[in-house]
Amino acid sequence: xxxxxxxxxxxxxxxxxxxxxxxxxxxxxxxxxxxxxxxxxxxxxxxxxxxxxxxxxxxxxxxxxxxxxxxxxxxxxxxxxxxxxxxxxxxxxxxxxxxxxxxxxxxxxxxxxxxxxxxxxxxxxxxxxxxxxxxxxxxxxxxxxxxxxxxxxxxxxxxxxxxxxxxxxxxxxxxxxxxxxxxxxxxxxxxxxxxxxxxxxxxxxxxxxxxxxxxxxxxxxxxxxxxxxxxxxxxxxxxxxxxxxxxxxxxxxxxxxxxxxxxxxxxxxxxxxxxxxxxxxxxxxxxxxxxxxxxxxx
Amino acid sequence: xxxxxxxxxxxxxxxxxxxxxxxxxxxxxxxxxxxxxxxxxxxxxxxxxxxxxxxxxxxxxxxxxxxxxxxxxxxxxxxxxxxxxxxxxxxxxxxxxxxxxxxxxxxxxxxxxxxxxxxxxxxxxxxxxxxxxxxxxxxxxxxxxxxxxxxxxxxxxxxxxxxxxxxxxxxxxxxxxxxxxxxxxxxxxxxxxxxxxxxxxxxxxxxxxxxxxxxxxxxxxxxxxxxxxxxxxxxxxxxxxxxxxxxxxxxxxxxxxxxxxxxxxxxxxxxxxxxxxxxxxxxxxxxxxxxxxxxxxxxxxxxxxxxxxxxxxxxxxxxxxxxxxxxxxxxxxxxxxxxxxxxxxxxxxxxxxxxxxxxxxxxxxxxxxxxxxxxxxxxxxxxxxxxxxxxxxxxxxxxxxxxxxxxxxxxxxxxxxxxxxxxx
Numbered sequence: 001x002x003x004x005x006x007x008x009x010x011x012x013x014x015x016x017x018x019x020x021x022x023x024x025x026x027x028x029x030x031x032x033x034x035x036x037x038x039x040x041x042x043x044x045x046x047x048x049x050x051x052x053x054x055x056x057x058x059x060x061x062x063x064x065x066x067x068x069x070x071x072x073x074x075x076x077x078x079x080x081x082x083x084x085x086x087x088x089x090x091x092x093x094x095x096x097x098x099x100x101x102x103x104x105x106x107x108x109x110x111x112x113x114x115x116x117x118x119x120x121x122x123x124x125x126x127x128x129x130x131x132x133x134x135x136x137x138x139x140x141x142x143x144x145x146x147x148x149x150x151x152x153x154x155x156x157x158x159x160x161x162x163x164x165x166x167x168x169x170x171x172x173x174x175x176x177x178x179x180x181x182x183x184x185x186x187x188x189x190x191x192x193x194x195x196x197x198x199x200x201x202x203x204x205x206x207x208x209x210x211x212x213x214x215x216x217x218x219x220x221x222x223x224x225x226x227x228x229x230x231x232x233x234x235x236x237x238x239x240x241x242x243x244x245x246x247x248x249x250x251x252x253x254x255x256x257x258x259x260x261x262x263x264x265x266x267x268x269x270x271x272x273x274x275x276x277x278x279x280x281x282x283x284x285x286x287x288x289x290x291x292x293x294x295x296x297x298x
Numbered sequence: 299x300x301x302x303x304x305x306x307x308x309x310x311x312x313x314x315x316x317x318x319x320x321x322x323x324x325x326x327x328x329x330x331x332x333x334x335x336x337x338x339x340x341x342x343x344x345x346x347x348x349x350x351x352x353x354x355x356x357x358x359x360x361x362x363x364x365x366x367x368x369x370x371x372x373x374x375x376x377x378x379x380x381x382x383x384x385x386x387x388x389x390x391x392x393x394x395x396x397x398x399x400x401x402x403x404x405x406x407x408x409x410x411x412x413x414x415x416x417x418x419x420x421x422x423x424x425x426x427x428x429x430x431x432x433x434x435x436x437x438x439x440x441x442x443x444x445x446x447x448x449x450x451x452x453x454x455x456x457x458x459x460x461x462x463x464x465x466x467x468x469x470x471x472x473x474x475x476x477x478x479x480x481x482x483x484x485x486x487x488x489x490x491x492x493x494x495x496x497x498x499x500x501x502x503x504x505x506x507x508x509x510x511x512x513x514x515x516x517x518x519x520x521x522x523x524x525x526x527x528x529x530x531x532x533x534x535x536x537x538x539x540x541x542x543x544x545x546x547x548x549x550x551x552x553x554x555x556x557x558x559x560x561x562x563x564x565x566x567x568x569x570x571x572x573x574x575x576x577x578x579x580x581x582x583x584x585x586x587x588x589x590x591x592x593x594x595x596x597x598x599x600x601x602x603x604x605x606x607x608x609x610x611x612x613x614x615x616x617x618x619x620x621x622x623x624x625x626x627x628x629x630x631x632x633x634x635x636x637x638x639x640x641x642x643x644x645x646x647x648x649x650x651x652x653x654x655x656x657x658x659x660x661x662x663x664x665x666x667x668x669x670x671x672x673x674x675x676x677x678x679x680x681x682x683x684x685x686x687x688x689x690x691x692x693x694x695x696x697x698x699x700x701x702x703x704x705x706x707x708x709x710x711x712x713x714x715x716x717x718x719x720x721x722x
Contacts, residue, residue: 050520052520072523075521077517077518079518081514082514084513084515084518085509085510085515086509086513087509096304096308097518097522099304099308100304100305100523
């Protein structure tokens with residue numbers, strides 16, 4: 001059973017079409033990247049999934065069917081920016097939001113204690129939310145999203161305002177949750193985080209699917225016919241190489257159409273070249289994003 | 299319902315712990331205490347309870363009858379306002395008593411008083427205002443000594459015009475008494491207090507909703523509760539806060555009346571009384587009025603983007619609610635006129651109009667019943683409308699409120715969420 005199934009949703013506001021045709025499905029226990037440039041329709045898609053908006057067309061299935069009031073307790077949502085009451089103490093705010101998710105006060109307190117300590121917020125629990133730094137508020141918001149132990153988590157820019165230590169903390173937490181079987185939908189512009197965490201992605205632009213599938217498959221699809229080589233010294237000339245390009249201190253060999261990477265590796269070894277690193281040149285997700293959006297927008 | 303209750307509890311605790319709530323809660327008791335305290339102090343300063351003497355040369359007070367107590371004077375001796383009148387045989391004895399401070403002053407009733415009405419007052423320092431009042435009552439009743447004492451006392455007590463409605467008509471048995479006329483204005487004062495409270499509470503609710511939108515908290519909330527549960531809970535919480543204030547004020551007022559009237563001898567407090575039926579009627583109207591206005595304010599909060607815009611929009615409700623105060627003279631003079639009846643039946647003006655009419659005369663039961671029914675229906679409708687406003691306005695950021703949005707919301711034409719808040 002798919003945890004989330006979004007099928008050909010369409011949403012317009014007046015004359016503006018926010019979502020033209022978006023479809024994807026997410027399996028239990030995966031981290032799924034919902035990507036796209038600003039204004040692509042990501043937030044509208046999330047709001048349709050959460051039943052804040054009704055789609056004009058298409059269907060959404062969450063946790064095995066339409067979103068019901070009971071299912072809301074099984075979902076955690078962290079909107080981009082803010083989301084917490086600013087004028088009340090942190091602990092009170094988080095306990096209240098947890099109570100709305102069906103958590104008993106005792107259970108909520110117990111869980112909150114652990115999370116506050118883990119996120120280094122325990123000594124700030126009596127401070128008003130507005131008195132906390134942006135990074136602290138971001139962590140607090142994440143706690144609010146996961147405190148009730150949801151099966152599905154939707155997070156919009158989870159790493160915003162976090163320093164590298166806290167980014168690592170959040171990444172570890174997300175991996176932990178995935179191991180526990182929690183499904184995570186992550187919308188972010190930080191592509192390197194997506195590369196590290198996500199199993200699959202959907203890239204939407206102008207309200208439509210642009211790329212969709214397993215991250216490795218997509219990268220392979222966008223891989224150029226080239227290899228990256230690092231050697232202790234200068235590389236000898238190799239037959240079948242069309243172009244040699246410097247690449248972050250290494251060398252990128254762009255191959256002719258009929259040449260395979262294995263041909264090049266064999267030729268280098270045969271010539272006794274001091275090869276330290278040899279890999280197929282895979283594009284970064286940033287490069288794929290720019291290329292796909294550029295092509296899609298052309 | 300459980301989630302609405304959680305929201306209600308949260309809103310109640312949040313507001314009840316705010317300094318502004320505590321200030322409002324204490325402001326009325328403090329104000330009343332201040333007014334009454336000043337009154338008591340002034341009365342004490344003006345009055346002097348030391349004995350007063352008299353020398354009766356005319357022989358009118360040989361076998362004196364005690365004067366009746368005025369409404370403002372307490373019955374028991376030794377309490378403020380009541381002085382002891384001491385007879386002296388000669389002016390010399392009286393003067394010695396004055397000089398030795400046993401009395402604060404003495405009156406000399408001239409031998410030819412019946413012809414000249416001459417009475418001299420002798421003092422070292424001017425006596426309290428209560429002294430003259432009491433001495434002249436004393437003189438008056440003793441001039442009427444040929445009459446039976448109870449008749450003499452009644453004559454001195456003077457007139458007290460009382461209008462009483464027949465028992466067999468709605469609101470029958472009510473009185474409008476000359477001496478206790480302040481009681482008849484209490485429903486108006488209570489109505490005004492309730493309306494001010496209504497504005498404070500519902501204004502707070504509107505502010506909360508605007509803040510929730512600004513903070514995006516609303517997006518988290520609606521993924522936990524339905525808009526109707528949310529608005530229902532918030533309105534319940536606000537009503538809880540308002541009731542707390544009303545009950546606190548009533549308890550305090552009751553204490554003031556009890557302590558001030560019975561123990562401190564403040565005359566007007568002893569006669570203070572409100573018809574419980576009138577009070578209950580007002581409370582019955584206040585509750586749905588609170589629900590209605592709070593829900594309407596919450597709707598505005600959900601539709602607008604900024605607190606300032608929300609404040610401006612509240613004029614929509616404030617104007618009709620205050621309208622009866624502009625027409626106060628008309629309603630008081632003609633409580634059964636079509637205008638008064640119309641304002642009683644119109645939900646936004648019902649509470650204030652009724653508080654005026656109940657002060658002046660009984661209001662026919664059918665009008666109360668019809669008005670209350672309309673008010674309750676409107677309150678339910680307002681909560682429904684607020685739920686729609688939440689649904690459509692909660693993710694509408696950075697846009698001003700347009701009239702056509704309100705009309706569309708009210709007529710159900712707003713089939714889709716309003717544009718706005720599209721991020722990515």
